[in-house]
Amino acid sequence: xxxxxxxxxxxxxxxxxxxxxxxxxxxxxxxxxxxxxxxxxxxxxxxxxxxxxxxxxxxxxxxxxxxxxxxxxxxxxxxxxxxxxxxxxxxxxxxxxxxxxxxxxxxxxxxxxxxxxxxxxxxxxxxxxxxxxxxxx
Numbered sequence: 613x614x615x616x617x618x619x620x621x622x623x624x625x626x627x628x629x630x631x632x633x634x635x636x637x638x639x640x641x642x643x644x645x646x647x648x649x650x651x652x653x654x655x656x657x658x659x660x661x662x663x664x665x666x667x668x669x670x671x672x673x674x675x676x677x678x679x680x681x682x683x684x685x686x687x688x689x690x691x692x693x694x695x696x697x698x699x700x701x702x703x704x705x706x707x708x709x710x711x712x713x714x715x716x717x718x719x720x721x722x723x724x725x726x727x728x729x730x731x732x733x734x735x736x737x738x739x740x741x742x743x744x745x746x747x748x749x
Contacts, residue, residue, distance in 0.1 A: 643690070647723050647746035651675075655697075655723075655746060656683070664690045670699045672712075679708040693718045695725070714744075722747055 647655040652673035659667045666688035673680050679701050688697025696715040701708035709732060716725030723746035731738055 643695075643718055643723075646749040648749045649744040649746045651744070653744070654683070654749075655686070660690050666690055666695065666697055668697075670697070672699075672701075677708075679706050682706060695723070 644657050644659060647657065649655075654671045654673065655668065656670075657666060657668040661667075666686065668686050668688075669683040670686050671681055671683040682703070682705075684699045684701060684703060686697040686699055688695060694715075694717055696713065698711060698713040701710045701712070710729055711731075712727055712729045714725040714727045716723060724743070725746070726743045727741065729740040729742075731740070
C-alpha cells in the first residue's frame with residue numbers, strides 16, 4: 613500500500629470516528645405492561661418517558677420475603693432495549709430495610725435481568741446477587 617493511500621484511508625477512518633452517533637430513544641409501547649418472573653414477582657412498567665425515564669411498580673412475591681405482595685415504586689431508565697430500575701423496600705406501612713437494583717435487556721419478548729440486593733444481616737451490610745427472566749402477562 614502506498615503512503616498516499618494509507619494516509620487517505622487513515623483520514624477516512626478518523627473521520628468515521630468523529631461523526632456524531634445517533635442517540636437511542638425510549639421504547640415505551642413495546643415494553644409497557646405487566647412482566648412476571650419465575651418466582652411470581654411482578655414488574656409493572658406504566659410508562660417510559662421520551663428521556664428514557666421508567667415509571668412503574670414492583671412486587672416481590674418470592675417465598676419467605678417479609679414484604680411479599682406489596683407493590684413498591686420503581687425508579688429506572690431505559691436506553692433502547694436496555695433497562696435499569698431500583699426499588700427501595702420501604703413505605704408508610706412496611707420497612708424491609710433493603711434496596712434492590714436490576715439491570716438487563718428486553719429481547720424477543722422476554723426481559724432478562726441481573727440484580728443486586730443490599731441489606732443488613734445481624735448488623736452487618738450484605739449484598740446478594742442473582743438473575744431473573746420475565747415474560748409479559
